[in-house]
Amino acid sequence: MPLDSTQQNKRDFKVVGTRPLRPDGIDKVTGRAKFGADATAPGMLVGRILRSPHAHARIKKIDTSKAEKLAGVKAVVTRADFPDKTDGDAALYDVLYNIMARDKALYEGHAVAAVAAVDARTARDALKLIKIDYEVLPHVTDVDAAMKPGAPVLHNTIFTDGVEPKPKKPSNIVRRYEFGHGDVEAGFKKADIIVERTFKTEATHQGYIEPHACLANVGPDGQGELWVCTQGHFMVRDTCARLLGMDISKLRVTASEIGGGFGGKTTVFIEPVALALSRKANRPVKVVMSRDEVFKASGPTASTSIDVKIGVTKAGRITAADATLRYQGGAFAGSPVEFGAMSTFACYDLENVRAIGYDVVTNRPKQAAYRAPGAPMAAFAVESVIEELAHKVGMTGIDFRIKNAAREGTKSSYGPTYGPIGLLPTLERAKQHPHFQAPLGPNQGRGMACGFWFNFGGQTCVSLNVNIDGTVALSVGTPDIGGSRASMCLMAAEELGIPYDKVRAIVADTSSLGYNDVTDGSRTTFATGMATILAARDAIKKLTARAAQIWGIEPDAVTWEKGYAKPAGANAGNFPPLSIAEIAAQAGATGGPIAGHHEYSADGAGVSFATHICDAEVDPETGATKIVRYTVLQDAGKAVHPSYVEGQFQGGAVQGIGWALNEEYIYGKDGRLQNAGFLDYRIPVCSDLPMIDTVILEIPNPGHPYGVRGVGETSIVPPLATIANAVSAAAGVRLTSLPMSPPKILAALDRKAAAE
Amino acid sequence: MSNIHVRTKINGDVVEYVCEADETLLDVLRNRLGLTGAKEGCGTGDCGACSVTIDGRLTCSCLVLGAEADGSEIGTIEGMANGEQLHPLQRKFLEHAALQCGICTPGILVAAKALLEHNPKPTETEVRFGLAGNLCRCTGYDKIVRAVMDAAQEMRRA
Numbered sequence: 001m002p003l004d005s006t007q008q009n010k011r012d013f014k015v016v017g018t019r020p021l022r023p024d025g026i027d028k029v030t031g032r033a034k035f036g037a038d039a040t041a042p043g044m045l046v047g048r049i050l051r052s053p054h055a056h057a058r059i060k061k062i063d064t065s066k067a068e069k070l071a072g073v074k075a076v077v078t079r080a081d082f083p084d085k086t087d088g089d090a091a092l093y094d095v096l097y098n099i100m101a102r103d104k105a106l107y108e109g110h111a112v113a114a115v116a117a118v119d120a121r122t123a124r125d126a127l128k129l130i131k132i133d134y135e136v137l138p139h140v141t142d143v144d145a146a147m148k149p150g151a152p153v154l155h156n157t158i159f160t161d162g163v164e165p166k167p168k169k170p171s172n173i174v175r176r177y178e179f180g181h182g183d184v185e186a187g188f189k190k191a192d193i194i195v196e197r198t199f200k201t202e203a204t205h206q207g208y209i210e211p212h213a214c215l216a217n218v219g220p221d222g223q224g225e226l227w228v229c230t231q232g233h234f235m236v237r238d239t240c241a242r243l244l245g246m247d248i249s250k251l252r253v254t255a256s257e258i259g260g261g262f263g264g265k266t267t268v269f270i271e272p273v274a275l276a277l278s279r280k281a282n283r284p285v286k287v288v289m290s291r292d293e294v295f296k297a298s299g300p301t302a303s304t305s306i307d308v309k310i311g312v313t314k315a316g317r318i319t320a321a322d323a324t325l326r327y328q329g330g331a332f333a334g335s336p337v338e339f340g341a342m343s344t345f346a347c348y349d350l351e352n353v354r355a356i357g358y359d360v361v362t363n364r365p366k367q368a369a370y371r372a373p374g375a376p377m378a379a380f381a382v383e384s385v386i387e388e389l390a391h392k393v394g395m396t397g398i399d400f401r402i403k404n405a406a407r408e409g410t411k412s413s414y415g416p417t418y419g420p421i422g423l424l425p426t427l428e429r430a431k432q433h434p435h436f437q438a439p440l441g442p443n444q445g446r447g448m449a450c451g452f453w454f455n456f457g458g459q460t461c462v463s464l465n466v467n468i469d470g471t472v473a474l475s476v477g478t479p480d481i482g483g484s485r486a487s488m489c490l491m492a493a494e495e496l497g498i499p500y501d502k503v504r505a506i507v508a509d510t511s512s513l514g515y516n517d518v519t520d521g522s523r524t525t526f527a528t529g530m531a532t533i534l535a536a537r538d539a540i541k542k543l544t545a546r547a548a549q550i551w552g553i554e555p556d557a558v559t560w561e562k563g564y565a566k567p568a569g570a571n572a573g574n575f576p577p578l579s580i581a582e583i584a585a586q587a588g589a590t591g592g593p594i595a596g597h598h599e600y601s602a603d604g605a606g607v608s609f610a611t612h613i614c615d616a617e618v619d620p621e622t623g624a625t626k627i628v629r630y631t632v633l634q635d636a637g638k639a640v641h642p643s644y645v646e647g648q649f650q651g652g653a654v655q656g657i658g659w660a661l662n663e664e665y666i667y668g669k670d671g672r673l674q675n676a677g678f679l680d681y682r683i684p685v686c687s688d689l690p691m692i693d694t695v696i697l698e699i700p701n702p703g704h705p706y707g708v709r710g711v712g713e714t715s716i717v718p719p720l721a722t723i724a725n726a727v728s729a730a731a732g733v734r735l736t737s738l739p740m741s742p743p744k745i746l747a748a749l750d751r752k753a754a755a756e
Numbered sequence: 757m758s759n760i761h762v763r764t765k766i767n768g769d770v771v772e773y774v775c776e777a778d779e780t781l782l783d784v785l786r787n788r789l790g791l792t793g794a795k796e797g798c799g800t801g802d803c804g805a806c807s808v809t810i811d812g813r814l815t816c817s818c819l820v821l822g823a824e825a826d827g828s829e830i831g832t833i834e835g836m837a838n839g840e841q842l843h844p845l846q847r848k849f850l851e852h853a854a855l856q857c858g859i860c861t862p863g864i865l866v867a868a869k870a871l872l873e874h875n876p877k878p879t880e881t882e883v884r885f886g887l888a889g890n891l892c893r894c895t896g897y898d899k900i901v902r903a904v905m906d907a908a909q910e911m912r913r914a
Contacts, residue, residue, distance in 0.1 A: 208859075210857070
C-alpha cells in the first residue's frame, strides 16, 4: 500500500508519544469490564465438553442415549453433529477434527462430545452418562521419538512434503523446510573454530489468566450471535460459519474484553461446539473452559530439538551457520518451525547460511501461536552458540555480535534484504548501558542475547465518524489485548489535531465493520494504526471540502491545521478558521454525516530487533536460579504510547524468564499431562522477579507514516538465550536444555565437578 | 439437593441469597449476584483472580463455599471505589499503566488493598511477596509494583 506521497512522514508529534490514561481503564479497575465469561442471556444453558482420557485411541462407538434422557439436558453433540463441510480445505479440516474428535482421539483432552443443560451440575452429570468405546493405541509425545521409523503414526494421510522423492509411507513428519544462501560446506572450510551443539526446549503455554469462554445464541431461522474472548472475531465468525454450514452474514460475533491471548486465542476451540449446542437446543449456551481444559485442550507452543553449527575465523567473523530444527506442534500439521527456521540466523550478516526445519505431529494438543511463534527456541540455540564462539575467539559477546550483526543492506538469512533496522543501535546502546558495567556478586553470571521478529500487516478496516459536536467515534476490528484503543485514539487525535479525549475507540462487532485479520503478528498498532491515520486523512479531506462549501471557495484552497479548516493562503479568501465542531454542527446542511474510512491489506511492517541483558544467580546447593537484574533494549520504530510499549517489553521478558527457568509440559508414560494447573505449571510470580528495565529505541519504519513497528512479540525472542547465557556463566557450565530447572542445573554442576 | 439460605454483607450492603451446598462463593458472586468483577482464572486458588476479603481477610473466593459466608462481611472489587472517587490504588494502576488485558486487575487491587491495610509502608520486596498469590501474565509485574508503592506513599500522606 503506497503512502500518500504528498504527506511527509511525521517526526514532530503533539500527542503521539505521550502517556494518557487508557479509555477502558476505569472499567478495568472497578470490575465493570465484561470479559468472555461475564456475559449472560435469558434462558441461558451451561455447555460442558467431554474429553478423551487417552493420548491416542480409536473411537469405536459413542452412546449418548442415557445423557440425553437426563432431566435438564437440552442438547448433546458428537462428531455426528459436525459433518465435513470443509470441501477439501485441509487446514480447515484439521480445525474441524480438533474441535471434535472424529475416528480417533489424538491427544489427552481431545473433545469427544458436549452437552448443554440447565445448570452446571446437570451438565457435569450428563457427561458421566456418555459411554465411549475406545480402542487405545500406542502414542508418542516427544519430537525426536515421533520422527523415528516405527513410531506410532497419527495420520495415515501425512507423507512428508518438501523431500525428494516423496515418501511412499505415512509418517509424523509433515514437511521439510529449507532457508538460506551461499555454500555452508565451503564456509565451514574457511573457519578456524567451529562449535556444534544440540538443544532441547519443552512446550510451554501462553498462560493467559482468562480461560476461553463464549456465549452462543442460534435461532431456528439460522441466525446466530456469539460473544467470545478472542484475538480475532472475524476469524471466529468465518471459521465457525464454514464449519457449521452457515451463511457468514447470519453469524454476528462480538469480541469481549480479552483476558490475555499472546497468540493462544487466534483460533477456535469451544466456539463451534457452543454454536452447535445452541442450534440443537434452540437456547443460548455458555461454554467456559476450566484451567485444566486450557492446559490440555487449547494450543500450547511447540517443544523442540535443534542442532546448531557455526564456524568463525580467529578474527571473529562468522564464515558459515547451519541449523536443523525439529518442532512438534501437537496432533495436526502446523508447528511454528517455518518461522523458527526463517528467523534462526536473522540477526547476522552471513555469506553462507542454511536452516532446515521439520514440522512434526505428536499426541499432544494442536499448538497455537505463542508470541513470535517458533523464534524464541531458535534464538535460544543460536545465541548460546554465538556466546560460546565469542569467548573462544577471545571477544566479548557484545563485540562479537556487533562485528557480525545484520544491518541495512544485509541479505537476511530468510531472503529479503534489510532496510533501516535497529539491531546495531540496540547492541551499541546495550554496551553503554550501566547494567553492562555493574559488578556481579558471588554465584552470579551475566548473559546477553539478540532477537528478531518479522512483524505483520494484514487485512484491516477502520471507520472514523465525526459526531455533530466535533468529537470522533473510531471503530476498529482488532481486539484490544494490551491498550491498543489508547494508541488508536492517540493517532487519530494526532492526525486530526484534536485532544486525545475527544476520540473514543471501540472494537466493533463483525456486522458493523468490514473484515479484519486477527490481532497477531504485532500488527495492531502498526496496521490498524496506519488505517486509523489514513481514515483520519480521509475525514480531513471531507471536512475541508465542507469548509470550502461553506465559504464558497475551491476545496483545494482549504488546509487543515490543529483541528481547524483554514484558507490555504491570502488568495483563497479571508475567512476565520472553522473548527471541527463548527463544521460537524453544519454537516446536515452541507451534505450529511462526515466520516473517514480506510480498508486495505497493510504492507511494510518493519522488522524488529532487541538486545536483552540479564544477571542470574545460581544457588550451587539447590540449583535454583534467581534473576537479579534484567534490561530490555528494543527498537519500537515510534512508541505511540510509551508506557504500553514498555509493558510489552517487560511482559515478553518475563514470559521468557518463565520459559527459561520453570515452565514445561510434563507428560507421563501414559501420554497424559501431569501438570495441568497453575500450581504445578508455575509461571513467574511477583516475588520471583526484579524490576525489568527498558530502553525504547526509535528507528523509524519507512512503511508507516509515524514510523511505527510492532513491538509485542520481539520481546520474548531473546530471553531464553539471555538467561541460558547468564546461568551458564554463573554455573560455569553450558546449559542446553530448557527449562533450566534446579534438577537440571544440579546435574550440570555434577557433570562439571566430575570432569574437573 | 436443597439449597442453603445465606445472609451476608457485601460491600456494606445486606445481601441474602440461596446456594447449593457445594457451590463456591465465586460462583455465587458471579452467577447469582451479578458481581462479575472477581474472575475465575483457575478454580484452585493458584491465580488470585477471584480475590475478595471475608471479614477483612484476603481470600480466594473459589476456595470458599457460598454457604460458609453466612454471617460474614465480604469485600469485592465492586466496592473498592467510593462512588465516583477511585481508591488511590485504582488511580495509580491507571496512571502507571499497571494493567494490559485487565483480567487479573480486580484480584490484584483487592490483594494490594489488603496488603496496605496490614502494612502501610511496604518495601518493594514486601509488595512482591504480598502479591505473590496473584498471577499476571501481561505486565511482568514491574508497573504493578510501582503503582502499589506510589499509592502507599500517597495514602500515607493523606
